[in-house]
Amino acid sequence: MKYWQEEETYSLEQKRAVQTERLIKTVNRVYENVPFYHEKMKELGIEPGDIKSIDDLSKLPFTNKQDLRDHYPYGLFAVPMEEVVRIHASSGTTGQPTVVGYTKNDIEMWQNMMARCYTAYGLTKKDIIQVAYGYGLFTGGLGAHYGSEYLGATTVPISGGNTKKQIQLLQEFGSTAIACTPSYALYIGESMKNMGIDPRSTNLRVGIFGAEPWTDEMRETIESTFGIEAMNIYGLSEIMGPGVAFDCQHKHGLHINDDHFVPEIINPDTTELMPNGEEGELVFTCITKEALPLLRYRTHDVTKLYTKPCACGRTLTRMGRITGRSDDMLIIRGVNVFPSQIESIILKVAEAAPHYVLIVDRINNLDTLEVWVEAKEGLFTDAIKSLERVEKHITNELFSLLGLHVRVRLVEPRTIERSEGKAKRIIDKRQK
Ligand code: ADP
Ligand code: ZN
Numbered sequence: 001m002k003y004w005q006e007e008e009t010y011s012l013e014q015k016r017a018v019q020t021e022r023l024i025k026t027v028n029r030v031y032e033n034v035p036f037y038h039e040k041m042k043e044l045g046i047e048p049g050d051i052k053s054i055d056d057l058s059k060l061p062f063t064n065k066q067d068l069r070d071h072y073p074y075g076l077f078a079v080p081m082e083e084v085v086r087i088h089a090s091s092g093t094t095g096q097p098t099v100v101g102y103t104k105n106d107i108e109m110w111q112n113m114m115a116r117c118y119t120a121y122g123l124t125k126k127d128i129i130q131v132a133y134g135y136g137l138f139t140g141g142l143g144a145h146y147g148s149e150y151l152g153a154t155t156v157p158i159s160g161g162n163t164k165k166q167i168q169l170l171q172e173f174g175s176t177a178i179a180c181t182p183s184y185a186l187y188i189g190e191s192m193k194n195m196g197i198d199p200r201s202t203n204l205r206v207g208i209f210g211a212e213p214w215t216d217e218m219r220e221t222i223e224s225t226f227g228i229e230a231m232n233i234y235g236l237s238e239i240m241g242p243g244v245a246f247d248c249q250h251k252h253g254l255h256i257n258d259d260h261f262v263p264e265i266i267n268p269d270t271t272e273l274m275p276n277g278e279e280g281e282l283v284f285t286c287i288t289k290e291a292l293p294l295l296r297y298r299t300h301d302v303t304k305l306y307t308k309p310c311a312c313g314r315t316l317t318r319m320g321r322i323t324g325r326s327d328d329m330l331i332i333r334g335v336n337v338f339p340s341q342i343e344s345i346i347l348k349v350a351e352a353a354p355h356y357v358l359i360v361d362r363i364n365n366l367d368t369l370e371v372w373v374e375a376k377e378g379l380f381t382d383a384i385k386s387l388e389r390v391e392k393h394i395t396n397e398l399f400s401l402l403g404l405h406v407r408v409r410l411v412e413p414r415t416i417e418r419s420e421g422k423a424k425r426i427i428d429k430r431q432k
Contacts, residue, residue: 004119004151005112007259008314015315018259019054022287027051027060030293033078036071037061037295057262057285058273062296065098068238073099079291089137090237097137100237101291107146109288110240113257114147117246120255120312121206121231123177125152128203130169132180132188133211134160134421139241140211144179147243153177160184161420163191170202179208182218182230183423186354189225190418200227210234210242212422213324213340217347219251221354234322238297239284245319253306253318260288263317264296265305268326279304281326282319300326302338328426330360332369335404339425342406345397346373351390355416361429368407371398375410 003009010018028048030037040061041047050059068076077084085104089097102110123129129148133140141159148155156173158166160180166188169175178185185207192199204226210233222230234254235242244261245254256263265280266273274280282301286293302325306318324338331337339358346352353374361368373394379387387410394408417424 002119003314004116008116008255008316010259010315012315015259016054019262019287020052022259023054023057023262023285024048024051026285026287026289026293027295030078030295034076036067036076054262057264057296060285060295062271062283062298063294064298065238065300068098069096072096074101076294077101077291078293079103084291086142087137088139088142088237088241090139098238100139103290106240106290106292109260110143110243111146111150113240113243113260114143115151116257117208117231117233117243118147118151118153118177120246120248120314121177121208121229122249123151123153123206127151127176127206128154128156128174129177129179129208130156130158130166130173130175132158132160132166132178132184133242138421139235139237140179140421143235143241143243144208148179163188163420164195167192167195167197170204171197174203176203177206177208178204179233181211181419181421181423182207182209182214182222183212183419184421185209185222185230186218186225187418187420189222199225202226204228206231208233213322213328213338215321215340215344215347217344218354221347232321234319236299236301238292238294239286239299240289244284248310248312248314250311252310253320255310255314255316255318256305258317261286263305263319265303266298268298268300274304276307277304279320279323282322302326302329330358330367330369330426332360332367332404332406335402337369337402337404341401342371342398343425345394345401346371349373349390349394349397351376351379351386352394352410353413355418356425357416357427358425359427359429367430369404370407370409372409372411372416374413374416377413379410380412 084101086102131144135141189199207230219230232247235244245256262285264283268281282299301322303320355374359370391408398406
């Protein structure tokens with residue numbers, strides 16, 4: 001089966017018609033049922049009748065994470081609680097968690113979106129999917145789980161962590177796919193090698209990796225470690241959870257399920273729409289959700305949209321990899337730095353292992369950035385000279401990419417903390 005649903009290949013006109021109809025419905029519903037949106041629209045001097053087509057999207061108010069926090073926990077829900085069948089909360093990477101809710105129809109839609117992703121990855125009901133995202137309030141585990149069952153695949157609900165058990169199940173249950181963060185996949189691969197098990201020796205053929213930024217270099221590393229296809233999945237709890245966007249087999253940008261979540265790219269400083277194809281902050285409007293249909297939700301994720309059709313035949317808009325969250329962007333002596341830029345350099349250096357952390361500090365009123373990278377096994381037994389040579393090489397590469405002098409320190413293998421969920425790449429020592 002090539003696609004899960006025919007909507008994935010709608011013509012542009014068909015899609016616009018569907019988006020328009022759904023947007024109008026949603027705007028009416030939130031105007032009636034969510035006091036926050038009623039007020040916001042009044043402030044902007046607009047009424048539901050002013051929204052006549054999808055082109056009117058930019059007339060609508062934005063929603064920020066803070067708005068969800070201000071209405072904690074259920075204040076932005078558009079249905080009575082008796083309609084809500086599930087609650088999740090964002091993992092709180094950047095502060096107090098936000099609470100999200102789903103009706104029965106919302107859960108069904110989510111399952112469909114996940115099944116679209118799995119189908120695009122080449123998975124079917126014949127597969128055995130090991131779900132190693134955390135189960136619980138985090139959307140990753142249950143999102144991947146319900147989607148996998150809906151697809152009809154055999155679902156292994158092991159959750160995150162317990163790495164030895166993960167490896168044992170990979171071997172004994174014959175899992176053909178694993179869903180986890182890319183950083184956890186690396187950790188599993190490394191642990192297998194330490195246990196004397198070849199990570200290429202299992203039945204795995206597909207990885208379903210997301211929930212954190214990662215680079216194409218990381219994709220190559222994971223693919224060659226396990227001998228699998230490493231597929232990207234994107235999502236956020238405020239919009240739904242995993243399954244908002246996904247790689248197809250061409251791996252050339254992620255397809256956004258834009259018949260449900262309409263994307264826009266804005267300039268984060270002015271909130272104006274960016275010209276087509278330019279990078280900026282990703283904004284989503286939910287046009288089919290019942291419990292929490294957010295309008296123009298500011299994700300703080302930085303990317304760009306591609307408008308050209310994809311060779312896979314899907315007409316779903318594509319977005320580039322997330323370069324990072326704007327919250328994760330470091331401004332070091334006036335230069336914008338994303339951890340992913342540093343990752344892409346480190347992973348090209350043969351002597352460096354794919355484990356790193358960025359240490360930010362302020363010394364004499366100047367921001368400083370240090371990059372700690374693990375050396376591959378064996379390098380530390382070599383002469384000090386070779387360590388210095390590798391450090392210097394990385395420093396130079398970073399300088400030519402960023403125009404910034406960054407201090408690079410090679411550290412001994414296995415000294416940087418491994419992650420079983422979202423990796424923490426930045427240690428910020430500055431007083432806030
Ligand atoms: P939190 O905001 O607390 O981390 P979520 O679990 O909802 O809560 O995380 C959503 C965020 O995770 C996204 O906004 C994005 O920054 C990041 N993310 C999710 N999937 C990907 C991906 N495939 N690539 C890059 N970043 C991702
Ligand atoms: Zn495609």
